Amino acid sequence: MITATEFRAIANNGIWKQNSSLVQVLGMCPLLAVTTNAVNGIMLSLATILVMALSNLAVALLRNLIPHEIRIPVFILIVASLVTIIDLLFAAFLHELYLVLGIFIPLIVTNCIVLARVEAFAAKNPPLQSMFDGMFMGVGMLWTLALLGGLRELIGAGTLFSGIEMVIAGLQPLRLLPESYPGFLLAVLPPGAFILLGCLIAGKNWMDARLRAKGDSRSPVAAQTAGR
Amino acid sequence: MSAARELTASGMAARTALILLLFVAVFTGLLSAVYLWTRPAIEISAAKEKMQKISEVLPPGEYDNDLLGDVLMLPPTPELGLTEPSRLYRARLAGQPAALVFEAVAPDGYAGKIRLIVAVRADGRVAGVRVTEHRETPGLGDYIEPKKDRSKGGPWIDQFAGLSLAEVPPADWRVKKDGGRITYRTGATVTPRAVARAVLKAVQWADANRERLFAEGVKP
Numbered sequence: 193m194i195t196a197t198e199f200r201a202i203a204n205n206g207i208w209k210q211n212s213s214l215v216q217v218l219g220m221c222p223l224l225a226v227t228t229n230a231v232n233g234i235m236l237s238l239a240t241i242l243v244m245a246l247s248n249l250a251v252a253l254l255r256n257l258i259p260h261e262i263r264i265p266v267f268i269l270i271v272a273s274l275v276t277i278i279d280l281l282f283a284a285f286l287h288e289l290y291l292v293l294g295i296f297i298p299l300i301v302t303n304c305i306v307l308a309r310v311e312a313f314a315a316k317n318p319p320l321q322s323m324f325d326g327m328f329m330g331v332g333m334l335w336t337l338a339l340l341g342g343l344r345e346l347i348g349a350g351t352l353f354s355g356i357e358m359v360i361a362g363l364q365p366l367r368l369l370p371e372s373y374p375g376f377l378l379a380v381l382p383p384g385a386f387i388l389l390g391c392l393i394a395g396k397n398w399m400d401a402r403l404r405a406k407g408d409s410r411s412p413v414a415a416q417t418a419g420r
Numbered sequence: 421m422s423a424a425r426e427l428t429a430s431g432m433a434a435r436t437a438l439i440l441l442l443f444v445a446v447f448t449g450l451l452s453a454v455y456l457w458t459r460p461a462i463e464i465s466a467a468k469e470k471m472q473k474i475s476e477v478l479p480p481g482e483y484d485n486d487l488l489g490d491v492l493m494l495p496p497t498p499e500l501g502l503t504e505p506s507r508l509y510r511a512r513l514a515g516q517p518a519a520l521v522f523e524a525v526a527p528d529g530y531a532g533k534i535r536l537i538v539a540v541r542a543d544g545r546v547a548g549v550r551v552t553e554h555r556e557t558p559g560l561g562d563y564i565e566p567k568k569d570r571s572k573g574g575p576w577i578d579q580f581a582g583l584s585l586a587e588v589p590p591a592d593w594r595v596k597k598d599g600g601r602i603t604y605r606t607g608a609t610v611t612p613r614a615v616a617r618a619v620l621k622a623v624q625w626a627d628a629n630r631e632r633l634f635a636e637g638v639k640p
Binding site: 257258259261262265266269270273276277280281283284285287290291357 | 435436439455458461462
């Protein structure tokens with residue numbers, strides 16, 4: 193069904209090479225609104241992983257039945273139905289989790305990465321590959337949003353993982369800077385999210401450039417293939 | 421030739437429209453099915469959540485009626501600080517009035533409104549008070565919420581439990597700084613003062629309206 197190489201390529205694509213926030217720069221609206229702390233970013237990403245894996249799977253299964261001309265409305269129909277169904281199922285059977293995750297599920301509708309992956313990947317690939325693609329796109333978003341949320345929280349208020357007590361009872365947020373830290377409001381406001389995201393993108397590009405440079409000096413052949 | 425092509429084009433359009441219609445029908449059906457299937461479970465969960473909150477102010481052993489079924493819609497009540505309609509639940513034990521459970525708002529918190537849920541027993545004693553919503557300073561004024569209250573002597577807000585106007589004069593329902601008996605923590609006086617004032621008003625309102633509230637809408 194799926195080879196190890198294929199799997200590795202899909203995972204690498206989602207987590208690093210085509211990272212939804214850092215490379216495709218999609219889904220900025222929920223990203224700005226939610227990443228005021230690490231816990232919110234993680235929760236939104238978990239909900240997104242679920243929705244993306246399932247919508248990619250559904251579209252890949254139905255891909256041969258969907259005429260090319262009307263694929264976009266059909267994709268939107270599938271994704272919207274799926275999000276609503278997941279929302280209802282959570283509310284009905286996982287109510288404890290719904291109270292924590294529930295507010296993030298409708299936010300996924302504003303995230304164009306779901307439709308982007310359905311169109312770019314699931315419409316052309318078999319179900320299993322498509323499901324993993326959706327999942328790993330979500331995982332890429334998970335670490336990025338957790339990092340961004342953590343940074344904004346730390347710079348803005350000096351804490352880390354505030355709100356964790358709502359998710360796992362008994363855990364307390366970390367206070368990394370002294371109580372007297374006055375806070376830095378800009379980091380918590382939307383412009384702060386843009387500035388920090390810019391720094392993260394720059395950081396990723398710098399790391400990629402370094403890796404490439406290292407590859408150059410070690411084996412010219414690898415560098416050649418990478419350059420293509 | 422051109423007529424035949426036109427026919428194929430409109431035929432294509434009709435086919436595409438039909439397929440789209442089919443998808444819409446299937447997914448709408450799927451959605452309705454899931455909605456109908458999950459509705460009872462969602463209602464039960466929502467009711468359970470509500471009961472969970474109510475049981476914190478009124479122990480379930482003190483009444484035997486269907487509390488969520490014995491509900492009165494209150495118009496906006498300025499005595500309780502409520503500017504919008506709210507619900508009032510009537511607890512009865514063996515058909516006799518046991519307690520009233522209702523919402524109240526302290527409008528003068530340090531950072532805006534503090535929403536409370538209050539239960540007052542039929543004898544005028546407070547059964548319990550809980551904060552449902554507030555924006556008081558974290559780590560300073562938020563000890564009104566038992567979850568954030570780290571004192572060892574029990575949650576701050578529990579000191580209202582058991583008080584009644586028959587035994588405690590209104591002047592005592594104030595923080596100690598204002599000459600009352602309600603304790604407070606240094607650095608955050610505005611918050612407990614607002615809560616104490618709202619609880620006193622709620623109890624006075626319950627005392628004044630109890631008979632009417634318990635009788636309303638009940639067939640003799």
